[in-house]
Amino acid sequence: MKEIVEPLQKKAKKYNATIGCVESFTGGLFANEMTDIPGASKVFKGGLITYTNEEKIRLLGLTYDFIDEFGVVSEECASEMARRGRNLLNVDYCVSFTGNAGPEALEGKPVGLIYIGISTYSKTNVYKYQLEGSREEIQQKALIISLDLLSEMIGKIKI
Numbered sequence: 001m002k003e004i005v006e007p008l009q010k011k012a013k014k015y016n017a018t019i020g021c022v023e024s025f026t027g028g029l030f031a032n033e034m035t036d037i038p039g040a041s042k043v044f045k046g047g048l049i050t051y052t053n054e055e056k057i058r059l060l061g062l063t064y065d066f067i068d069e070f071g072v073v074s075e076e077c078a079s080e081m082a083r084r085g086r087n088l089l090n091v092d093y094c095v096s097f098t099g100n101a102g103p104e105a106l107e108g109k110p111v112g113l114i115y116i117g118i119s120t121y122s123k124t125n126v127y128k129y130q131l132e133g134s135r136e137e138i139q140q141k142a143l144i145i146s147l148d149l150l151s152e153m154i155g156k157i158k159i
Contacts (some may be wrong), residue, residue, distance in 0.1 A: 001033050006145045012043040015155045020046035020089035022081040022096040026139050045091050055150050060084045071107040075115055075126045077110060080115030083124050094119045096144050101138040112138055116146050
């Protein structure tokens with residue numbers, strides 16, 4: 001993973017960009033990979049692990065009504081997680097992860113359905129994927145996708 005994370009961090013440093021995350025089904029995987037590189041604190045400010053609905057409500061300020069209406073495995077939830085995380089962490093780019101890594105369906109949504117949100121000061125994008133594999137494989141694939149998306153965005157999208 002270092003071969004993906006290190007160039008991303010160099011690019012973020014070049015553009016003076018800061019990164020944060022709000023993770024659910026990845027359980028801190030993104031934050032762990034970002035901080036495995038020496039000097040990460042120059043670009044990575046921190047993250048929130050909001051694995052349960054209660055933590056999404058308590059830490060991010062989502063409401064029960066919002067979760068009831070859209071579910072946590074949704075584009076809307078990924079968007080709000082990224083947007084609210086960006087504000088809370090005061091970063092240029094905030095990545096969010098929500099989805100179902102399995103082994104069973106959640107909210108009637110299939111295993112492997114994931115959403116990755118990326119929020120900047122100017123916009124929030126959400127990307128939907130239907131991934132296959134074990135729980136760990138789905139988490140790893142989501143991580144790689146997010147790193148690629150961030151790398152493409154940094155320097156191109158106005159923060």
